[in-house]
Amino acid sequence: MSTSVSAQLSKAVKQMYLELPQGDKVQAMYVWIDGTGEGLRCKTRTLDYEPKSIEDLPEWNFDGSSTYQSEGSNSDMYLIPVAMFRDPFRKDPNKLVLCEVLKYNNKTAETNLRNSCKKIMDMVTHEHPWFGMEQEYTLLATDGHPFGWPTNGFPGPQGPYYCGVGADKAYGRDIVEAHYRACLYAGVEIGGTNAEVMPAQWEFQIGPCEGIKMGDHLWIARFILHRVCEDFGVIVSFDPKPIPGNWNGAGCHTNFSTKPMRDAGGLKQIEEAIEKLGKRHQYHIRAYDPKGGLDNARRLTGSHETSNINDFSAGVANRGASIRIPRSVGQEKQGYFEDRRPSANCDPYAVTEALIRTCLLNETGEEPFEYKN
Ligand code: ADP
Ligand code: MN
Ligand code: MN
Ligand code: MN
Secondary structure (H helix, E strand, C coil): CCCCCCCCCCCCHHHHHHHHCCCCCCEEEEEEECCCCEEEEEEEECCCCCCCHHHHHHCEEEHHHHCHHHHHHHHHEEEEECCCCCECCCCCEEEEEEEEEEECCCEECCCCCCCHHHHHHHHCCCHEEEEEEEEEEEECCCCCCCCCCCCCCCCCCCCCCCCCCCCCCCCCCEEEEEEEEHHHCCCEEEEEEEEECCCEEEEEEEEEEEECCHHHHHHHHHHHHHHHHHHHEEECCCCCCCCCCCCCCCEEEEEECCCCCCCCHHHHHHHHHCCCCCHHHHHHHHHHHHHCCCCHCCCEEEECCCCCCCCEEEEEEECCCEEEHHHHCCCCCCEEEEEEECECCCCCHHHHHHHHHHHHCCCCCCCCCCCCC
């Protein structure tokens, strides 16, 4: 594993240059998902004006043969701006620009799952689908070992770390604080953060966001986290089970509701949605990590607050189930439910699309598969 040399450069010296006036030019950093479906890439261009909306941003291109996205002979790929944020690193008036990727023939790239997600979301706008995703992640030192863990061994067993405070319990809070504030500055709908069960593991929540906005905001929040971690010389991992054994994995619980579910008596609609989900478990598992369930099979063992990947279950306040109805929702008989299956490295476009297809568009059908933990 490499060492982080750029983190060692003086950030105070860098700040001196960042304080120089930039004239009437604006720096726009274009961000996209690469051919792994997990990695993010970015590059910057200068604009002579401040873009006020997404329509003001030019399309762009990049070399897809260097991002696992195309064959060398037809390597030009197109970047289509889809969401714009304030840039918390270069600050106003500079921008972060999330992009969809199209191939040379204008067809969507294989890992551009936003395109079909958007079409599905457009079919159900009248239901006002809301999502809230709980992104868990693990901080790693540049040697790949969890941040702050003893070099030749393990920290004390899990117990004191979840929502913990103190130098022996919270590993890497500086990064969490920097990321939280950077998201607020950017205009990302971040709902909160907490320390997780495994030391060096943390969570932030995005949402509630309606429709396609869920995926857009989660991806840019992940980008901001990678970028903050780069400054600190720490790596962020979204691996669903970074440390095998008696250590919690990392998920991306997805909370979901429609207007009828949020209205009085909506528990009925919630129960109907869960009924449909129960008949299509494998379809969802396939959509909930980039390897069609194989990544998540390491995490969804039935232990460590997970359900087994091969079983579907649902229950009020049950954190060992596939689907949990929060206790308050069960009591008030309206609200939302939580799908606990998505992996930390899921593509939120794939997860939210699958939920809409099954729960609202009444799609059925399965290709059964037995996963090995
Ligand atoms: P947990 O108890 O599972 O750790 P969190 O507080 O971490 O719960 O996350 C709850 C999530 O539920 C948040 O992302 C929030 O935005 C989301 N949420 C709250 N209400 C709704 C709703 N009506 N529809 C969809 N998501 C919701
Ligand atoms: Mn949570
Ligand atoms: Mn959590
Ligand atoms: Mn949760």
